[in-house]
């Protein structure tokens with residue numbers, strides 16, 4: 001059945017906004033943005049339908065979660081390819097039977113004293129799979145990288161979060177990020193950045209207040225690029241090392 005002209009303009013505008021989406025380093029930088037140079041009435045309608053948000057003075061619009069889902073459907077129906085990372089990887093929550101594979105990824109990425117053990121990983125996946133995001137290589141079905149954490153109303157990152165998954169409170173306002181890793185063969189292709197942005201958008205949507213993590217001095221610059229703020233020395237001696245505490249505010 002033919003779509004009417006107005007519906008087609010709306011769908012194609014949304015699809016084009018999605019295909020040309022970008023991130024901006026300004027706050028809230030993890031949102032996907034698109035320039036606003038489209039038919040005014042169509043933009044207004046998409047805004048009213050909560051597909052996009054068009055702030056008055058900004059030159060760009062935000063693509064909202066429903067808009068993203070709708071755009072993904074439209075480009076699938078039209079047989080159009082997405083950005084390369086989205087063609088190659090599926091970003092989704094972990095399945096319970098993937099815990100051992102996730103522990104193996106940690107073992108590849110971290111020194112033995114810092115890597116999460118199989119037992120702790122199994123506990124974490126069981127307790128907190130609702131905030132355990134993986135990137136799956138669509139060709140092999142294997143985990144290429146992930147971001148996970150423990151949600152809590154606390155705001156001090158202590159080492160217990162690495163080892164005690166029972167601290168997970170699914171409605172907690174903050175997430176203590178316990179692991180961000182990308183398998184060596186997938187590194188330096190933008191996968192960590194995309195995992196982090198994807199994670200931020202999901203948790204922003206769930207009205208989470210902030211993400212908190214600890215990292216070594218040499219990673220501070222990378223996390224700043226992702227939008228985190230350095231809060232100085234952390235209350236952690238994980239693996240016998242010194243750590244920085246960093247956070248990102250998602251909702252005030």
Ligand SMILES: CC(C)(COP(=O)(O)OP(=O)(O)OC[C@H]1O[C@@H](n2cnc3c(N)ncnc32)[C@H](O)[C@@H]1OP(=O)(O)O)[C@@H](O)C(=O)NCCC(=O)NCCS
Pocket residue numbers: 109110180181182183186187188189190191192193194214215216218219221222225
């Ligand atoms: C750190 C890690 C997650 C980065 O993954 P990645 O997919 O290669 O990162 P990306 O390609 O998305 O890079 C994003 C940005 O971070 C920078 N970056 C990547 N790895 C870095 C590193 N090891 N040190 C400093 N900066 C780094 C990149 O230069 C890039 O910046 P640019 O866009 O300005 O060039 C990955 O190397 C890893 O898993 N390492 C071992 C585990 C680890 O250290 N995790 C972090 C724990 S705190």
